[in-house]
Amino acid sequence: MTSRSVVFVGLGYIGLPTAVVMANHGLQVTGVDIKQENVERINRGEVTIVETGLEEQLKRAVESGNLKATTQMPHADVYIIAVPTPFKENYEGDLSYIMGVAESIAPQLQGDELIILESTSPPTTTRKLSEKVLELRPDLVADGTENPENKPVLYFAYCPERILPGKAMEELITNSRIIGGQTPRATEIATEIYGAFCTGELAPTDDVTAEMAKLAENSFRDVNIAFANELSLISDKLGIDVWELINLTNKHPRVNILQPGPGVGGHCIAVDPWFIVSADRENSNLIRTAREVNDGKPEWVIGKVEDAAGSASAPVIAALGLAFKPDIDDLRESPAMDITAKLAERFSHGTVLAVEPNVKELPAKLQGFENVEFAEYNDAIERADVVLLLVDHQEFKTVAATALAGKQVVDTKGIWR
Known part of the structure; x- marks a missing residue:
């Protein structure tokens, strides 16, 4: 069982069920959402979406103290991003939500954190996310890059969900999961996180291949x-x-x-x-x-x-x-x-x-x-x-x-x- 703290950003159709399942498997999870009303309801154990089995599990997660929701970005060992990625008029991906989260996370980072992107995204989005974070925090460096100044290191991974709405609470646990770390160490840490609650196969790869696999x-x-x-x-x-x-x-x-x-x-x-x-x-x-x-x-x-x-x-x-x-x-x-x-x-x-x-x-x-x-x-x-x-x-x-x-x-x- 991992002792790493987790912040889950985006408590929608994917984020809320995933945060609940993580919390009910012993992880300390803080859910972050921009809607104050949703945060208040979740903290009362009230569901904000229709999903079979979610309400009972949400109440258990909140009552255990393993899950709380907030509109403010806290520090954590692991950040998981599950926000919308619509497309623009030319069908190119709109990454503004993801980059907005990067701006919120960046001030909290100290080094040694893992940032996981779950949002379905165009190829190389995880790379763009890491570049954005490091642009905001030049005092940090991504794992796998040259680090002559011995700066604190960050880890990045892409781990897409593959669940069926209506069966999320079951499939989050039983389905296989692609773990796409930018480096072997990022893949290792991400595998530890998902291994805390997933019984399906955790398949390692790199971030761009993982992004393309989800789209394929x-x-x-x-x-x-x-x-x-x-x-x-x-x-x-x-x-x-x-x-x-x-x-x-x-x-x-x-x-x-x-x-x-x-x-x-x-x-x-x-x-x-x-x-x-x-x-x-x-x-x-x-x-x-x-x-x-x-x-x-x-x-x-x-x-x-x-x-x-x-x-x-x-x-x-x-x-x-x-x-x-x-x-x-x-x-x-x-x-x-x-x-x-x-x-x-x-x-x-x-x-x-x-x-x-x-x-x-x-x-x-x-x-x-x-x-x-x-x-x-x-x-x-x-x-x-x-x-x-x-x-x-x-x-x-x-x-x-x-x-x-x-x-x-x-x-x-x-x-x-």
Whole structure:
């Protein structure tokens, strides 16, 4: 068991579950977040995100004294950064959040600390992070560089998460983990930290390879989803049930086609491939094309809704699901959210009933539309002329066929076939 103190920066969908798991495995963890309200709630043992099993474990971590949250950056032996890395208009990574954390950490450093980046990032981001920290602290030096003045040494590593939202509390422990130290000693210290709670394999490598591995994982999934989505477009033109097609095709012992949907969302799969494309535009044709296929699927869905609404003067459209995947409250990069917003624009003469059972109020992105209402799903289906299924939440799977009788139905997930 390591006795090193840990500061976890960013208490969102990845940071909070990870900090909790670390604390419940005996590490002394301080979570840092910019939102005072979230800090106060966490210190009371109240969850700020929907994640199965998190609430009970959070209370245990807080009550044990191993986890506390703050808005102020303290000193620690290890800093782990899990903040957003969106992309800019040209699809290059926006590293401003990461560099902002570097500015907050730098004054606290004394030497011998390890700084770990977990945020999904373009290749060489960890290197840029270390350069930023050392620019702010020229009295320190990175491990592995020449040090004739014998300055205190810092260590840097990239250790990406690879968990499934909704199963984070389990997969944080059981999944394998890539440990990408800039030097062997950085890898060794990082392995000690993750080894305190991970039972999966801890695979050592360098930081740039680790960054690329994370991007390759999600790009692989994006390409395979794009194949399924492209099949759905072709099948629709040919009058084929794409879900039956995929089921039959997958009976081949070496074929496993994924399921199509309204697009691809979340902060990883919808973003990461662009980081590879921006790193090498000449050699990333397949990855770029897959992104374009998946990014184009929402507009196709909107077209199906327009066809279903026909010439109705004031259609009522129920948009079921706003999250980017089933049974969570994560709205980041959600195609369902984008589709709902665009429907509100296209059907300004009608009403859009936005349904998301995992959030408590209409998301900010939809609040500016006078024709959008936040609704419960049974009521929305009853009122609707067109029922659009965007996310296959458990609640929607129980909808009776009689409830859909007489409605125009656009089922992007195939659960009501």
